[in-house]
Amino acid sequence: MIIDALLRDQYSINAARKIAKLADSCLNKNARDRPTMNQVVEILKQAIQDSQKGTNSVNNNFGASGSKLGKKTPS
Numbered sequence: 001m002i003i004d005a006l007l008r009d010q011y012s013i014n015a016a017r018k019i020a021k022l023a024d025s026c027l028n029k030n031a032r033d034r035p036t037m038n039q040v041v042e043i044l045k046q047a048i049q050d051s052q053k054g055t056n057s058v059n060n061n062f063g064a065s066g067s068k069l070g071k072k073t074p075s
Contacts, residue, residue: 015050018043
């Protein structure tokens, strides 16, 4: 995962991953597969909480790559 160096120490890597996964899900071609605005708000709230916990910070994992975010499988 690539994160702007200016954001170092401001967000946890877990929060960054959640937001990246959310952004990806918002780009689904089929509107029914996209999250609702309520879901978006809840996921962003969780990401903020992750950042405030201060664990697993971006600084400790800066430059980590190769991890694939979970993809939503069609049901």
